[in-house]
Amino acid sequence: MPRLLLFNKPMNVLSQFTDRGSPTKRSTLSDFIDIPGVYPAGRLDRDSEGLLLLTDDGRLQARIADPKFKLPKTYLVQVEGEPDDVAIAALANGVQLKDGLTRPARIERVDDPQLWPRDPPVRFRKTVPDTWLRLTITEGRNRQVRRMTAAVGHPTLRLVRWGINEWSLDGLSPGKWREVDPAR
CATH class of the missing domain: 3.30.70.580 (Pseudouridine synthase I, catalytic domain, N-terminal subdomain)
Structure with missing residues (x-):
């Protein structure tokens, strides 16, 4: 087995x-x-x-x-700033990266997921808010989630893969x- x-x-x-x-x-x-x-x-x-x-x-x-098996991979992503509906739609529909257009993704804004503390901690800036997203992709390009959020103007601060398939x-x-x- x-x-x-x-x-x-x-x-x-x-x-x-x-x-x-x-x-x-x-x-x-x-x-x-x-x-x-x-x-x-x-x-x-x-x-x-x-x-x-x-x-x-x-x-x-x-x-x-x-x-090729397109197993869904779900990430909790803390991004810099507050993505507007245009940025969310771009992530959902596919983002143009240097190596081509990403497949459509499932995305939603989520409340702070109350994860374990990170070492080292994510930098905190009083003047720049951050937002948590739940993002599910079905491909796995190199640093894909980080490149996607950066492409829509919201760099990733923390990335936690929460699930793969079931x-x-x-x-x-x-x-x-x-x-x-x-x-x-």
Whole structure:
């Protein structure tokens, strides 16, 4: 039976088990997970937090990570400023990036999701408000969510992947993981 782990990746942790060749020590998955034979299904940037799936099954890994399967990935995104309806519509309909138009996304403004504290904390500026969005995409270009919000004039301050398909971070603290049935 294939194994599937849900891991809440903290900020500044690489989505890999080793960090060979780096002149400075950086935190990796091996600092949190000691299960042989599991590998990340996809990636999550070092400066992003949240759900990372790991499996020992190559077919499952491909189904999760390959954009052709269009698995929805949901993010909680703290952006600088207050996006107006035009910016929200642009994110929903697709944003023109250097590597082409993004697929349409589901987006909504949300109240502060009351997440765990981030280390280091997000910078706070009295004169510039921030807004939380829930954004669901079905592709996974490099730094896509950050590039999308920047393209509509609202740079990302904090990015937390909350869910992939039916799997979510519900009840999972940063740096913790749990095993689930991949067939569910």
